């Protein structure tokens with residue numbers, strides 16, 4: 342079955358989701374975004390009409406994706422109250438039940454991945470978590486997502502927000518740690534590329550062995566002298582010192598690996 346699909350919000354998620362839905366046989370008929378330029382870029386990418394005017398929403402769209410930041414979803418619910426198709430959000434934390442006061446049908450389609458505009462991304466194994474307001478809507482959304490991924494799962498709001506929280510730790514926080522590592526390298530005129538093999542092995546090993554078994558370094562070795570040296574080296578940044586101590590404490594408190602196993 343092929344659907345007429347529209348997007349409100351032309352950011353990171355829409356950039357990947359719109360072509361994926363198009364490539365699986367649907368028609369993307371309209372993109373609306375806050376700025377005309379964003380709408381145009383995505384509209385051109387999938388070959389459809391684009392506008393920055395919500396009042397121009399095409400009422401014949403069968404499935405309308407709201408790929409906007411969560412805080413914007415709340416206002417949009419009222420802005421599209423005349424719409425009668427199926428409204429879908431892609432948020433990890435937003436409860437689709439907030440659509441329940443409207444006349445349209447609704448659901449959630451949350452892809453557990455980190456999206457960026459311009460990156461090539463294979464969606465075929467990305468888990469997509471689906472929730473519909475009624476079985477008919479759930480079935481439509483599962484079929485839609487099955488067009489681009491083999492990993493569709495029915496998951497309610499409660500589980501989805503726990504997954505989103507876990508995703509923040511796995512992706513946003515680790516990324517921030519790497520940003521700090523790059524900052525230290527840059528600060529001392531060292532090439533950041535030298536970190537790449539370490540970063541690759543860190544993630545590959547965490548997936549293969551599990552993060553607890555993979556942990557190495559001065560904190561898990563309870564190597565107090567090195568921990569102190571590192572804190573002293575960070576004397577130029579109180580923020581990094583605090584972070585370093587907190588994370589080291591946390592590593593030591595959750596570690597179940599005997600000290601002698603850690604090099």
Ligand SMILES: NC(=O)c1ccc[n+]([C@@H]2O[C@H](COP(=O)([O-])OP(=O)(O)OC[C@H]3O[C@@H](n4cnc5c(N)ncnc54)[C@H](OP(=O)(O)O)[C@@H]3O)[C@@H](O)[C@H]2O)c1
Nearest residue numbers: 350351352353354374375376379408409413431432455456
């Ligand atoms: N990014 C991820 O990796 C990721 C992963 C899974 C789920 N999600 C979820 O997917 C949703 C979208 O996230 P995103 O990362 O794609 O956001 P984003 O990159 O910040 O893009 C949001 C888009 O919404 C537009 N917008 C904002 N307010 C609007 C309004 N009132 N009316 C119309 N358009 C509006 C923005 O417009 P302009 O560009 O014109 O300013 C932008 O194009 C969020 O619920 C997020 O939690 C994100």
